[in-house]
Amino acid sequence: QVQLVQSGGGLVQAGGSLRLSCAASGSIFRINAMGWYRQAPGEQRDFIALVLSGGSTNLADSVKGRFTISRDNAANTVYLQMNSLKPEDTAVYYCYIDLRSGRSWGQGTQVTVSS
Numbered sequence: 001q002v003q004l005v006q007s008g009g010g011l012v013q014a015g016g017s018l019r020l021s022c023a024a025s026g027s028i029f030r031i032n033a034m035g036w037y038r039q040a041p042g043e044q045r046d047f048i049a050l051v052l053s054g055g056s057t058n059l060a061d062s063v064k065g066r067f068t069i070s071r072d073n074a075a076n077t078v079y080l081q082m083n084s085l086k087p088e089d090t091a092v093y094y095c096y097i098d099l100r101s102g103r104s105w106g107q108g109t110q111v112t113v114s115s
Contacts, residue, residue: 009109022095038091
């Protein structure tokens with residue numbers, strides 16, 4: 001069993017920055033990928049970013065140039081650095097981990113960007 005614990009998030013003004021963290025623990029033998037989704041009220045959960053086991057990354061077009069994903073392999077932790085935040089970035093952000101056994105999700109953390 002895998003547990004994901006998220007931290008970071010909160011309220012920030014437009015143009016500001018936040019950093020989200022997601023630490024995985026438990027039965028972790030091989031991580032295929034870690035990443036982030038977000039879900040705004042009344043909307044579906046959308047892909048934001050991922051980092052593969054080899055270190056390559058992929059980001060949604062809506063956040064390219066503003067968000068950066070990184071990973072600490074030793075700590076099984078993934079980070080999402082969010083810069084130049086916009087009100088439309090307001091959402092609950094969820095981290096995930098992909099293992100051979102399947103995908104597990106974090107508990108979600110609220111990010112609110114005021115205009």
